[in-house]
Amino acid sequence: MDYFVLVISAIFVNNIVLAQYLGNCPFIGTSKESGVAIGMGLAVVFVATMAATITWCVQEYVLGPLDLEYLQTIAFILIIAALVQFVEMFLKKAIPPLYQSLGIFLPLITTNCAVLGIAIICQREKFTLPETIIFSLASGAGFLLALVVLAGIRERLDLARVPISLKGTPLALIMAGLMSLAFFAFKGMAS
Amino acid sequence: MITSSVLVLLGIGFISAVILAVASKLLYVYEDPRIAQVESVLAGANCGGCGYPGCAGAAQGVVEGKAGANVCVIGGDEVAAKVADIMGLEFASTEKQTAFVDCTGGVRAEETYEYHGVADCRAQHMLYGGNKMCPEGCLGYGTCVTACQFGAIEIGPDGYPVVDPNLCTACGGCAQVCPRGVITIRGMTARITHLNELTDCLAPCRQRCPGQINIPRYIEQVSRGDYAGALETIRERIPMPLSIGRVCPHPCEGVCRRGHVDEPVGINMIKRFAADWEMNSGTRLPISCAPETGRKVAVVGGGPAGLSCAFFLRRLGHSPTIFESMPELGGQLRYGIPEYRLPNAVLDWEIEGILNLGIEVRHEHNFGTDFTLKTLEEEGFEAVFLGVGAWMNMNLRIDNENAKGVETGTEFLTKVGLGVDTGIGKKVVVIGGGNTAIDTSRSSVRLGAHVTLMYRRTRNEMPAHIEEIVGSEEEGVNYLFLSAPKRIITDDDGHVTHVEYIKMELGEPDASGRRRPVPIEGSETLIECDTVYTAIGQKPELSCLYDGSGTCTLEETRWRTLGAHPDTLQTALPHVFTGGDMHTGPALVITALGEGRKAARSIHQLLTEGRIHYSSQLQRELIPYTMFTDVPDVGYRRRSELPHQIECDERKCTFKEIEGPLGLADVKHETCRCLRCGLTCYNRDLTEGQECLAEDCVKNP
Ligand code: SF4
Ligand code: SF4
Numbered sequence: 001m002d003y004f005v006l007v008i009s010a011i012f013v014n015n016i017v018l019a020q021y022l023g024n025c026p027f028i029g030t031s032k033e034s035g036v037a038i039g040m041g042l043a044v045v046f047v048a049t050m051a052a053t054i055t056w057c058v059q060e061y062v063l064g065p066l067d068l069e070y071l072q073t074i075a076f077i078l079i080i081a082a083l084v085q086f087v088e089m090f091l092k093k094a095i096p097p098l099y100q101s102l103g104i105f106l107p108l109i110t111t112n113c114a115v116l117g118i119a120i121i122c123q124r125e126k127f128t129l130p131e132t133i134i135f136s137l138a139s140g141a142g143f144l145l146a147l148v149v150l151a152g153i154r155e156r157l158d159l160a161r162v163p164i165s166l167k168g169t170p171l172a173l174i175m176a177g178l179m180s181l182a183f184f185a186f187k188g189m190a191s
Numbered sequence: 192m193i194t195s196s197v198l199v200l201l202g203i204g205f206i207s208a209v210i211l212a213v214a215s216k217l218l219y220v221y222e223d224p225r226i227a228q229v230e231s232v233l234a235g236a237n238c239g240g241c242g243y244p245g246c247a248g249a250a251q252g253v254v255e256g257k258a259g260a261n262v263c264v265i266g267g268d269e270v271a272a273k274v275a276d277i278m279g280l281e282f283a284s285t286e287k288q289t290a291f292v293d294c295t296g297g298v299r300a301e302e303t304y305e306y307h308g309v310a311d312c313r314a315q316h317m318l319y320g321g322n323k324m325c326p327e328g329c330l331g332y333g334t335c336v337t338a339c340q341f342g343a344i345e346i347g348p349d350g351y352p353v354v355d356p357n358l359c360t361a362c363g364g365c366a367q368v369c370p371r372g373v374i375t376i377r378g379m380t381a382r383i384t385h386l387n388e389l390t391d392c393l394a395p396c397r398q399r400c401p402g403q404i405n406i407p408r409y410i411e412q413v414s415r416g417d418y419a420g421a422l423e424t425i426r427e428r429i430p431m432p433l434s435i436g437r438v439c440p441h442p443c444e445g446v447c448r449r450g451h452v453d454e455p456v457g458i459n460m461i462k463r464f465a466a467d468w469e470m471n472s473g474t475r476l477p478i479s480c481a482p483e484t485g486r487k488v489a490v491v492g493g494g495p496a497g498l499s500c501a502f503f504l505r506r507l508g509h510s511p512t513i514f515e516s517m518p519e520l521g522g523q524l525r526y527g528i529p530e531y532r533l534p535n536a537v538l539d540w541e542i543e544g545i546l547n548l549g550i551e552v553r554h555e556h557n558f559g560t561d562f563t564l565k566t567l568e569e570e571g572f573e574a575v576f577l578g579v580g581a582w583m584n585m586n587l588r589i590d591n592e593n594a595k596g597v598e599t600g601t602e603f604l605t606k607v608g609l610g611v612d613t614g615i616g617k618k619v620v621v622i623g624g625g626n627t628a629i630d631t632s633r634s635s636v637r638l639g640a641h642v643t644l645m646y647r648r649t650r651n652e653m654p655a656h657i658e659e660i661v662g663s664e665e666e667g668v669n670y671l672f673l674s675a676p677k678r679i680i681t682d683d684d685g686h687v688t689h690v691e692y693i694k695m696e697l698g699e700p701d702a703s704g705r706r707r708p709v710p711i712e713g714s715e716t717l718i719e720c721d722t723v724y725t726a727i728g729q730k731p732e733l734s735c736l737y738d739g740s741g742t743c744t745l746e747e748t749r750w751r752t753l754g755a756h757p758d759t760l761q762t763a764l765p766h767v768f769t770g771g772d773m774h775t776g777p778a779l780v781i782t783a784l785g786e787g788r789k790a791a792r793s794i795h796q797l798l799t800e801g802r803i804h805y806s807s808q809l810q811r812e813l814i815p816y817t818m819f820t821d822v823p824d825v826g827y828r829r830r831s832e833l834p835h836q837i838e839c840d841e842r843k844c845t846f847k848e849i850e851g852p853l854g855l856a857d858v859k860h861e862t863c864r865c866l867r868c869g870l871t872c873y874n875r876d877l878t879e880g881q882e883c884l885a886e887d888c889v890k891n892p
Contacts, residue, residue, distance in 0.1 A: 058203065062199060062202075062203075063199070066195055066199060068195065068196055068199055071196055071199060071200065074200065075199070075200065075203055078200070078203055078204060078207065079203060079207065081207075082207035082208075082210065082211055085211055086210065086211060086214050089211075089214050089215060089218040090214070090218055092218070092220050093218040093219075093220050096220075158337070158338075159311065159334060159337045159338060159368070160337065161337060
């Protein structure tokens with residue numbers, strides 16, 4: 001039951017972009033087309049889960065015992081950067097079309113605060129390893145959900161008559177804001 | 192503390208480095224270094240207009256040979272040149288392409304229902320096909336406008352999209368979203384090679400024109416005074432507006448929608464006006480050609496079909512050579528059509544313009560004797576167009592047909608065309624009822640003969656064009672209808688003195704729908720004459736196709752013409768094409784010109800793509816739902832008439848051109864009469880959206 005609440009909270013109540021406001025740059029950058037959005041979302045799910053798991057282990061077995069918690073941020077960034085490089089190589093070899101359609105967005109994950117944020121939240125909340133895995137997976141899914149919904153809206157907006165000055169990113173930001181408001185309806189459902 | 196911090200960070204860094212090093216070994220993917228180079232010179236917008244997912248994908252496409260150097264739709268020639276440089280290719284500037292709107296419907300098309308819920312063309316299209324009666328035309332909600340990333344399209348004052356060619360990058364965004372196929376991306380090549388399709392905006396006149404000329408467009412251009420633009424429109428389909436403007440029997444006018452209100456628009460007169468305007472100005476308008484491909488094509492026959500095929504091949508970048516058996520080019524236009532209809536000077540000027548594009552000609556070369564398909568191949572010609580026309584005359588199959596003084600109409604007209612002695616007598620009988628018979632009669636009158644034209648049916652059934660029949664009557668040609676020759680009577684020298692003919696009456700209709708003439712027994716009569724010209728039909732001379740052993744690799748049809756695929760004009764030999772009279776049998780000049788373009792299109796596709804293709808939606812017959820005869824809200828306006836240059840008496844003794852061009856005021860009036868039809872829409876009088884509001888036009892009925 002706790003896991004279920006954890007999942008609901010990570011996806012809807014504390015959605016990493018719409019409630020925590022992390023990862024806005026890839027959120028706007030890759031939400032122009034649903035195809036790309038799905039690819040990017042899945043990549044984030046994968047990287048976030050792996051990153052949170054590995055960083056949990058590093059924190060638990062290296063930084064914690066050595067009393068070096070203050071190195072958390074820099075160590076996590078290092079680990080995530082290496083991980084993304086690894087994922088990039090892997091995709092290039094195994095799924096070239098996905099690699100191509102992600103283009104420059106995959107390296108963007110390296111500096112994606114959403115991934116780092118998920119890893120750090122897991123530590124702050126003192127999750128166990130299974131909880132960390134479930135939470136990071138669900139948070140990634142929350143990111144994927146937000147991204148796909150925004151991409152769907154933007155595809156329609158592209159063909160709508162809107163003032164030129166609002167076209168593109170400005171309108172996407174307004175939409176993200178409205179979506180965020182909508183997600184506030186989930187507040188209180190789970191902590 | 193500090194030491195352990197440094198050691199921990201170094202440790203994490205080291206482990207990561209080792210893992211990445213191992214991974215880079217195991218997951219190594221060879222990437223052509225050119226991909227990165229190409230990607231670095233592309234525009235970098237990741238717009239996807241090229242059809243690849245972003246610039247990286249496009250670069251890979253280029254290196255794999257799937258995309259050309261011009262892959263980047265917004266980079267233009269500059270980027271293409273850089274890509275070509277990286278790939279070691281030669282770069283020739285590419286032809287400019289733009290979005291091309293071929294629908295003039297807009298607010299003029301009738302609305303069948305109004306639905307304002309979803310202002311999106313695609314939604315409208317899904318809902319019962321949209322709010323316009325025309326199933327193909329523009330819906331006017333401007334989905335294309337919003338789809339254009341470059342702001343190149345806007346909805347014009349008439350409610351249909353207008354493209355700004357300077358902003359258009361030909362990315363195809365608009366064409367992709369338009370549910371009606373109203374917008375296509377086209378450059379010159381695509382416009383030349385396009386065959387009419389059922390989904391095009393085809394006015395009735397355009398459907399009927401064998402040359403597929405965009406008639407409403409050039410009429411509209413003439414109405415705006417844009418004569419150069421009009422000629423460009425015409426030359427996208429036919430190379431000879433001067434000749435066609437004079438000799439075409441304008442089948443288009445027969446179906447002109449205006450004809451249901453008063454009289455058809457004088458389509459051909461307008462064409463002639465534009466063409467004469469260029470000739471009289473003395474300077475030739477530039478005709479654009481694609482960059483040279485260096486591919487050699489042999490065009491056998493320098494008549495209308497051959498000239499047209501060579502013209503379009505040249506415009507598509509190839510190097511055609513025309514082989515002509517006569518001393519001069521022009522075929523039936525020169526040797527079949529008399530000067531009073533098409534002066535040689537005009538024809539010469541027109542042909543010179545075509546040859547100026549860089550077409551080689553070899554005169555007095557006979558196919559089958561001086562050269563063959565085999566020798567052409569040996570000379571490096573990659574494709575051959577056969578268009579030798581239909582010069583062989585049908586026989587009367589009566590006694591003494593070969594008597595002295597009996598000749599075929601085409602032989603006579605050729606002699607007139609060559610300017611040699613025809614040996615014509617004083618009393619001439621011409622047998623036949625088609626245009627050749629009339630041309631023969633009217634030429635004979637001009638050479639001082641007394642002419643009787645004998646035809647076995649009545650005047651109503653004559654295949655000749657009515658204006659020609661009236662002209663011949665004015666010039667004093669006598670008619671003997673319902674009469675068929677039975678035998679030729681000669682004197683002791685074997686020279687014709689009389690034709691014995693039998694009277695006919697009309698019986699039941701035959702396969703052609705015309706009533707079959709039946710002889711009236713015992714009604715034989717003699718008519719005195721010293722010359723007889725027969726003009727009862729022609730067919731192509733196909734013996735040139737047979738080799739020494741009497742075999743022929745090409746197919747003959749049962750009408751004794753050369754068999755070919757009706758849409759591609761490819762014969763049984765893949766690299767040999769045909770067109771014009773040799774393929775259709777004797778037909779109109781405009782049909783031959785149209786076939787020349789069709790064949791050039793096929794040859795172009797064969798040479799550049801290795802295969803010939805065409806849409807399954809080709810328009811061949813008139814489209815029934817567009818042929819309505821009830822044309823409300825259009826007022827009566829008189830039709831302009833071509834002025835006669837010379838009076839009737841003078842006509843009988845000179846070959847001077849009879850008809851002159853329309854004057855400027857008449858042309859304006861005539862262009863205003865055009866309803867600018869689409870498939871079902873047309874300009875109504877004084878309704879919103881009517882394009883021709885020129886003052887004199889409305890006031891001057
Ligand atoms: S061209 Fe097509 S997309 Fe544009 S307004 Fe017309 S129907 Fe709509
Ligand atoms: S009115 Fe104009 S567009 Fe319509 S059929 Fe006649 S010539 Fe063609």
